[in-house]
Amino acid sequence: MAIEFSRNITFGQYLNLGSPIDRLDPRSKIISTWLLIFAALLVNSYLGMGLLALCILLILLVARIPLGYTWRGMRLLLIAAGVFFVFQVLFHPNPAPETTWWRWGYISLSLDGLAFAGLMFLRVVLLYLLISTLMFTTSMMDLADGVEIMFDPLKRIGLPINELVMVMVIVLKFVPLLVGEIERLLKAQAARGSSIDSGSLKERAQSLGAILVPIFINALQRAEVVATAMEARCYRGGKGRTKRRVLRFGRNDAIAMLIVLLFVAAILVLRFS
Amino acid sequence: MLEVSKLSFSYNAGRADEVPALHTLDLQIDSGELLAVIGHNGSGKSTLAKLLVGMLQPTEGQIVVDGLPSTPSSIWEIRRRVGMVFQRPDDQLIANTVIDDIAFGPENLGLPRDEIEQRVREAVEALDLGGRINTQISDLSGGEKQRVAIAGVLAMRPNYMIWDEPTTMIAPQQARNLIALAHELRERTGVSIIHITHFMHEIVAFDRVVVMDGGRKVMEGTPREIFAEADALRAIGLNVPLVTELGRRLERRGIISAGTLIRNAELVEALRPKAAALPASEPRPEPREEAVPAAEQAEPLIKVRDLRFSYMAGTPLEQLALDGIDCEVYEGETLAILGGSQAGKSTLVEFFNGLRRAGKGHVWYRGRDVGESGFDLSQLRREVGIVFQQPESQLLEDIVGKDVSYVPRKKKLPPAESRALVERALTDVGLDYETYRLRYIYALSGGQKRRVALAGVLAADPKVLILDEPVAGLDPRGRSELADLIRKLSQRSGLTVVLVGNTIDELSELADRALVLHKGKVVRQGSLRQLLRHADDLHALGLALSEAAELALDLRTIFPNLPLDLLDLDELETALLAQGLAV
Numbered sequence: 001m002a003i004e005f006s007r008n009i010t011f012g013q014y015l016n017l018g019s020p021i022d023r024l025d026p027r028s029k030i031i032s033t034w035l036l037i038f039a040a041l042l043v044n045s046y047l048g049m050g051l052l053a054l055c056i057l058l059i060l061l062v063a064r065i066p067l068g069y070t071w072r073g074m075r076l077l078l079i080a081a082g083v084f085f086v087f088q089v090l091f092h093p094n095p096a097p098e099t100t101w102w103r104w105g106y107i108s109l110s111l112d113g114l115a116f117a118g119l120m121f122l123r124v125v126l127l128y129l130l131i132s133t134l135m136f137t138t139s140m141m142d143l144a145d146g147v148e149i150m151f152d153p154l155k156r157i158g159l160p161i162n163e164l165v166m167v168m169v170i171v172l173k174f175v176p177l178l179v180g181e182i183e184r185l186l187k188a189q190a191a192r193g194s195s196i197d198s199g200s201l202k203e204r205a206q207s208l209g210a211i212l213v214p215i216f217i218n219a220l221q222r223a224e225v226v227a228t229a230m231e232a233r234c235y236r237g238g239k240g241r242t243k244r245r246v247l248r249f250g251r252n253d254a255i256a257m258l259i260v261l262l263f264v265a266a267i268l269v270l271r272f273s
Numbered sequence: 274m275l276e277v278s279k280l281s282f283s284y285n286a287g288r289a290d291e292v293p294a295l296h297t298l299d300l301q302i303d304s305g306e307l308l309a310v311i312g313h314n315g316s317g318k319s320t321l322a323k324l325l326v327g328m329l330q331p332t333e334g335q336i337v338v339d340g341l342p343s344t345p346s347s348i349w350e351i352r353r354r355v356g357m358v359f360q361r362p363d364d365q366l367i368a369n370t371v372i373d374d375i376a377f378g379p380e381n382l383g384l385p386r387d388e389i390e391q392r393v394r395e396a397v398e399a400l401d402l403g404g405r406i407n408t409q410i411s412d413l414s415g416g417e418k419q420r421v422a423i424a425g426v427l428a429m430r431p432n433y434m435i436w437d438e439p440t441t442m443i444a445p446q447q448a449r450n451l452i453a454l455a456h457e458l459r460e461r462t463g464v465s466i467i468h469i470t471h472f473m474h475e476i477v478a479f480d481r482v483v484v485m486d487g488g489r490k491v492m493e494g495t496p497r498e499i500f501a502e503a504d505a506l507r508a509i510g511l512n513v514p515l516v517t518e519l520g521r522r523l524e525r526r527g528i529i530s531a532g533t534l535i536r537n538a539e540l541v542e543a544l545r546p547k548a549a550a551l552p553a554s555e556p557r558p559e560p561r562e563e564a565v566p567a568a569e570q571a572e573p574l575i576k577v578r579d580l581r582f583s584y585m586a587g588t589p590l591e592q593l594a595l596d597g598i599d600c601e602v603y604e605g606e607t608l609a610i611l612g613g614s615q616a617g618k619s620t621l622v623e624f625f626n627g628l629r630r631a632g633k634g635h636v637w638y639r640g641r642d643v644g645e646s647g648f649d650l651s652q653l654r655r656e657v658g659i660v661f662q663q664p665e666s667q668l669l670e671d672i673v674g675k676d677v678s679y680v681p682r683k684k685k686l687p688p689a690e691s692r693a694l695v696e697r698a699l700t701d702v703g704l705d706y707e708t709y710r711l712r713y714i715y716a717l718s719g720g721q722k723r724r725v726a727l728a729g730v731l732a733a734d735p736k737v738l739i740l741d742e743p744v745a746g747l748d749p750r751g752r753s754e755l756a757d758l759i760r761k762l763s764q765r766s767g768l769t770v771v772l773v774g775n776t777i778d779e780l781s782e783l784a785d786r787a788l789v790l791h792k793g794k795v796v797r798q799g800s801l802r803q804l805l806r807h808a809d810d811l812h813a814l815g816l817a818l819s820e821a822a823e824l825a826l827d828l829r830t831i832f833p834n835l836p837l838d839l840l841d842l843d844e845l846e847t848a849l850l851a852q853g854l855a856v
Contacts, residue, residue, distance in 0.1 A: 013590075232365075
């Protein structure tokens with residue numbers, strides 16, 4: 001195993017593929033994502049889930065996101081969701097007796113259990129895909145601007161929206177740098193003969209634990225430098241700050257929203273009819 | 274005008290642990306002036322910079338920027354007038370894309386949108402970033418990041434810009450472009466630039482130079498006036514440019530009398546009449562390439578064949594790093610691996626000690642394939658020690674003794690043996706065992722941390738020592754101390770040393786043999802002298818030359834027979850005299 005985390009951490013990475021989805025107004029992307037999340041939480045049939053999956057697949061295709069890349073980032077999630085799936089099947093409460101094939105105390109194997117756990121599994125996977133698609137296709141600044149404008153009304157009740165968004169931007173910007181730092185420290189450790197890619201499980205855990213302190217100190221020092229650099233460029237919170245970028249809701253946004261609304265409406269009709 | 278009068282500053286002023294950093298400094302900077310501030314680490318340069326932008330408040334004395342005294346209540350206007358560019362490009366860029374980052378400052382000033390657009394456009398044009406405005410910051414090179422940082426400050430239309438050692442963390446070629454840029458920006462916008470550095474060759478074209486030492490201003494004048502005081506500079510550990518020194522020597526011999534020379538072109542001009550007076554001679558035949566050193570016939574310690582590797586393989590962000598590398602490292606030799614940025618140097622050396630194995634191709638250590646199952650990687654990594662770039666940020670423990678004893682402890686050596694290794698390693702890097710053993714690492718200076726990191730690798734008693742860009746961020750004194758240390762180590766214990774770098778400098782000159790990498794391929798191979806004979810194409814491969822090689826290349830325009838394979842001033846002087854120069 002080589003030490004290259006960044007290759008396997010796909011979440012939160014903006015890919016800048018220049019697709020029509022990339023160019024949408026961030027507000028329409030954020031709202032669409034919320035609507036689809038809402039639909040995913042409500043959906044209770046395989047037909048509805050199929051509709052939702054179709055919609056997400058459509059988005060992935062239009063956004064030109066390579067499926068292999070998405071797959072690589074999902075493997076860990078799939079394992080976790082798989083374990084969860086098995087538990088849900090085995091511990092399904094009150095399975096209908098006519099479709100229960102095997103039962104031992106609380107543990108059973110039934111069609112009901114399979115159906116229920118399957119829906120749950122699909123829901124988790126689709127939610128993950130939704131949020132990572134938003135990140136793949138939206139730059140951090142777009143996302144921040146969208147969030148800031150959408151939450152603008154909350155400024156009136158005194159919430160520091162600009163500051164909160166700035167914190168989010170900086171945290172997310174420094175995630176890759178932090179990952180890089182962890183990689184470097186692990187390499188430094190490996191170069192000195194103790195390592196996460198060899199030795200017993202206990203030794204590996206110890207190695208990983210040992211770098212926490214240096215990581216923390218480096219991150220703190222870095223935070224101080226960044227704060228200084230921001231102040232040197234006259235950043236003093238959102239007050240009196242203006243913006244270069246304007247968000248425009250265009251024709252493509254209207255089309256995209258319409259498609260998403262149609263899907264969501266269809267899913268809701270299926271759910272409540 | 275930026276006026277500094279009787280400025281003193283102490284960290285923790287008024288407390289028991291007060292550390293004085295500046296002593297009654299007077300300084301005047303005209304608007305539109307290019308001022309260089311030069312001095313060693315710890316001379317007070319960076320403290321001065323922080324005071325000028327209002328990030329620290331003076332303990333005593335006053336700073337007045339264009340009539341506005343710097344006080345806690347005026348700091349925002351002071352910071353608008355005095356912008357600052359920091360040493361590390363990564364720490365000062367806030368947004369994700371180039372254009373958003375440049376707009377960050379003007380947005381903070383609360384300017385209307387079209388004014389912001391206008392300023393961003395100007396800054397983009399001034400720094401020639403036109404093609405990159407929508408690029409992600411993380412996809413830029415170090416030099417480009419530094420240019421974005423400058424654009425971001427420029428867009429705030431400051432009257433003064435402080436550059437706090439912006440060239441130490443970027444490749445030499447990019448550093449040179451940055452210095453040229455200082456002049457261009459002044460012409461274009463009338464901004465005054467205060468460039469803080471410890472490299473003399475960067476400041477020859479500045480209007481004025483201030484030399485600092487121990488928190489005091491010790492000299493002030495034009496570069497020519499300053500360089501004329503070579504002995505005074507040497508007393509505080511600073512050197513004059515090589516051309517100045519060569520000019521002095523030639524003047525002492527009575528060959529030229531042109532006063533203090535600060536540019537290569539000036540020496541060329543001073544020598545031109547002498548060169549013209551020489552009888553035209555037959556072009557000297559290029560020396561025959563000497564046979565390969567004897568060591569190369571032996572079985573190599575490390576052998577690499579057809580190595581290929583890409584970062585982020587299989588993702589849209591894939592980036593080719595190694596493209597079919599063949600090379601060897603022989604026991605006991607000192608090998609330099611040279612190349613510009615993105616050449617694949619750092620990636621290659623990580624294959625040498627098995628940190629990376631995911632590539633195509635093979636790496637053998639002592640005849641055994643590293644990729645084979647059952648190969649003892651831990652053993653390999655202890656025998657092939659690697660000191661990474663900026664090792665000071667990769668220390669694993671909090672106390673010096675603990676960090677250096679990391680490997681001996683892992684190996685579970687008996688305490689006496691472990692202690693002996695640690696003591697020897699610390700002594701080797703010039704840190705006294707008893708004094709430093711129990712010190713906290715965080716409290717050490719950057720240079721001391723780097724020594725500790727080196728000691729940590731030496732304490733593993735490696736057979737091969739790899740140093741990845743070991744001079745980056747070091748001042749000239751630190752660089753020559755490191756060169757001495759490596760020379761000592763390789764002579765004493767027959768240690769095999771691999772030096773990775775981007776410049777032909779005092780360090781790569783220690784090498785018996787050098788490889789030049791370009792875009793993941795080995796494009797040149799041979800002794801350093803062999804490489805220097807084709808010095809002009811080394812430039813094209815992204816390598817920077819030593820001052821001596823650079824000067825030899827310039828002098829060759831008037832002495833066509835001047836050899837280029839010269840390593841230092843003495844050799845250059847001898848070669849020049851051999852051209853038949855007379856009084």
